[in-house]
Amino acid sequence: MNRGPVIDFDHHSQEFNADPDSAWTKLRESCPVVWSSHYNGFWVVTDYEGNHEVLKHPEIFTSERWPKDDGYGTSFIPKTTPGEKTLPLEVDPPDHIGVRQLLNPLLSPNASKAMRPRIAHWTTRHIDAVIERGECDLVYDITSPVPAHITLEWLGFPLEHADETSTAFHDMLGAAPGTEVSNRGFEAVLLIFELLRQSVVARRAEPRDDVITYLIGCEVDGKPMSDDDIVNLCIVLVGGGVDTTTSLTSSALVHLNRDRTLRQRLIDNPELQGPATEEFLRMHPPLATIARTVRQESELRGCTVRPGDRVLVSRHSANYDAKQFENPQEFIPDRFPNRHGSFGLGPHRCVGSHLARLMFQEMLGQILGRMPDYEIDESSIDPYPDRGFAQGWVSLPARFTPSGG
Numbered sequence: 001m002n003r004g005p006v007i008d009f010d011h012h013s014q015e016f017n018a019d020p021d022s023a024w025t026k027l028r029e030s031c032p033v034v035w036s037s038h039y040n041g042f043w044v045v046t047d048y049e050g051n052h053e054v055l056k057h058p059e060i061f062t063s064e065r066w067p068k069d070d071g072y073g074t075s076f077i078p079k080t081t082p083g084e085k086t087l088p089l090e091v092d093p094p095d096h097i098g099v100r101q102l103l104n105p106l107l108s109p110n111a112s113k114a115m116r117p118r119i120a121h122w123t124t125r126h127i128d129a130v131i132e133r134g135e136c137d138l139v140y141d142i143t144s145p146v147p148a149h150i151t152l153e154w155l156g157f158p159l160e161h162a163d164e165t166s167t168a169f170h171d172m173l174g175a176a177p178g179t180e181v182s183n184r185g186f187e188a189v190l191l192i193f194e195l196l197r198q199s200v201v202a203r204r205a206e207p208r209d210d211v212i213t214y215l216i217g218c219e220v221d222g223k224p225m226s227d228d229d230i231v232n233l234c235i236v237l238v239g240g241g242v243d244t245t246t247s248l249t250s251s252a253l254v255h256l257n258r259d260r261t262l263r264q265r266l267i268d269n270p271e272l273q274g275p276a277t278e279e280f281l282r283m284h285p286p287l288a289t290i291a292r293t294v295r296q297e298s299e300l301r302g303c304t305v306r307p308g309d310r311v312l313v314s315r316h317s318a319n320y321d322a323k324q325f326e327n328p329q330e331f332i333p334d335r336f337p338n339r340h341g342s343f344g345l346g347p348h349r350c351v352g353s354h355l356a357r358l359m360f361q362e363m364l365g366q367i368l369g370r371m372p373d374y375e376i377d378e379s380s381i382d383p384y385p386d387r388g389f390a391q392g393w394v395s396l397p398a399r400f401t402p403s404g405g
């Protein structure tokens with residue numbers, strides 16, 4: 001049986017993080033499926049076809065914690081997901097279908113479009129707060145708090161906690177694991193769990209027109225959800241809605257800081273901003289990788305995978321696979337087709353993708369419209385330290401021509 005080539009590959013190492021693009025390219029071009037000896041061993045899948053095979057076959061590659069009681073779920077290697085089972089991420093079909101059916105109508109294309117006025121409101125309000133100053137931190141003043149306010153208002157979470165929520169998720173991803181900032185982020189997220197729990201109790205007593213109230217009234221397989229299930233589901237919605245969209249927008253702003261011709265093209269042709277969203281997603285996927293666990297022996301691109309094996313699929317790498325994308329290093333605003341995997345594939349494909357695109361397009365459109373000459377101070381910006389998992393920018397100090405609003 002072929003266990004595949006064994007290599008020394010660690011996507012959390014300093015060496016990898018010095019240049020993730022080159023590390024992924026080298027791996028993809030040498031062998032798309034390899035076994036890494038780190039973290040008790042795991043498969044690494046870097047090509048587009050391999051990504052498809054894993055993510056579209058939950059009967060072989062499970063998102064559940066495996067073995068069921070104490071195994072690893074949908075999380076990043078080497079860590080397991082903390083706390084209780086995460087809904088709907090750590091549930092396989094057919095059980096997954098019931099939970100997913102609750103979320104689909106909440107985040108459908110039409111439901112997301114209906115949120116457009118609130119998306120515009122929060123974006124305008126945050127840009128208004130800095131526009132006369134002529135300088136701001138694009139992350140802390142705009143790309144981080146705007147998605148947080150939109151998502152939390154929609155959920156029905158107390159908005160006075162929006163800033164600490166966005167900072168908590170940003171700190172968790174934007175700082176190296178184990179550092180003071182990252183630990184502060186984890187502690188703040190625990191507090192958010194508690195606040196969400198209080199919100200669920202409050203809505204049971206006094207229903208409102210919000211997502212928490214909707215979820216309280218929902219049944220999965222004929223049974224109402226427990227408070228724990230609702231809190232876990234909400235934390236995935238907050239986590240999904242908050243720092244991912246932040247990273248995408250921040251990465252696009254850095255990209256346009258470096259490519260002024262493209263920036264001008266998007267300003268002169270705003271109709272290009274929609275299709276260009278897909279190209280920003282392809283080139284700068286906020287979540288670079290995701291993990292699965294093998295539940296039944298199978299062949300994966302010529303290698304034998306066995307129950308309990310962990311598998312890391314790199315969406316970042318698949319998005320640069322030249323077999324799928326011609327000239328993958330080139331930014332083509334209207335690339336078509338553009339079947340990137342940044343929202344995932346298969347049953348767990350991101351349910352918030354429509355909302356994410358709208359939030360991104362509103363922030364980008366307003367920034368290009370109102371601060372078209374923004375200049376990021378590139379000497380003081382740092383990418384997220386652990387880009388084997390999440391990619392983005394810690395902070396983006398910038399200057400621009402001030403205006404009266």
Ligand code: HEM
Nearest residue numbers: 088089240241244245248286342343344348350351352356
């Ligand atoms: C640019 C922004 C976003 C990116 C790149 C992104 C990415 C992803 C990816 C890759 C997955 C699949 C995970 C897996 O296969 O295990 C996912 C799932 C999910 N996302 Fe997003 N996401 C974004 C925005 C959002 C937003 C705005 C929301 C909601 C407010 C959201 C909610 C979710 C949920 C609930 C799931 C779980 C779906 C399921 O398990 O069926 N995401 N997201």
